[in-house]
Amino acid sequence: MIRPILRYGERPLHETAAEVTTFDDRLQQLIDDMIETMYAAPGVGLAATQVGVLQRVFVVDLSLGRTAADLIVMVNPSFVSREGTQLEEEGCLSAPGFNATVVRPGQAIVKGLDRHGSEQTIEGTDLLARAFQHEMDHLDGVVFIDRLRGIKREMIVRKIQKLKKSGKW
Numbered sequence: 001m002i003r004p005i006l007r008y009g010e011r012p013l014h015e016t017a018a019e020v021t022t023f024d025d026r027l028q029q030l031i032d033d034m035i036e037t038m039y040a041a042p043g044v045g046l047a048a049t050q051v052g053v054l055q056r057v058f059v060v061d062l063s064l065g066r067t068a069a070d071l072i073v074m075v076n077p078s079f080v081s082r083e084g085t086q087l088e089e090e091g092c093l094s095a096p097g098f099n100a101t102v103v104r105p106g107q108a109i110v111k112g113l114d115r116h117g118s119e120q121t122i123e124g125t126d127l128l129a130r131a132f133q134h135e136m137d138h139l140d141g142v143v144f145i146d147r148l149r150g151i152k153r154e155m156i157v158r159k160i161q162k163l164k165k166s167g168k169w
């Protein structure tokens, strides 16, 4: 089932998610729904907080569903290491229409659990490292806009507030 994606300013999106403690049917349903929602959007990543569920789960698929092996489901993730920096344009399904350049690690190793609770460690470089950092941020209630500084951030926030007032957000 495709779930509605929360937008910047909607509260649960800005809250910190809690660790998953039970790998039950409900979690499996959430993960299936997140994958379906990500592909439908389409996007390369989605965190549970974006569908209003405050649990530490994210899905990433740089192939947008074209290569089954590229689908990553991470539960209770944490960084093992982060190295280097990259500076690329970034967007978010929770902030449609907005892009900005964000500093991210060039390489990131994330460990966590798969959808059945088995440990896994995945190394990402370039876009995958960026996606890992972006989704990990979501689990802490941070959207890429929050990582911007100064005028760029103010401009985006102001535009979003305007859209909200006119009922278009």
Ligand SMILES: [Zn+2]
Pocket (backbone or CB within 6 Å): 091, 092, 093, 094, 134, 138
């Ligand atoms: Zn996002």
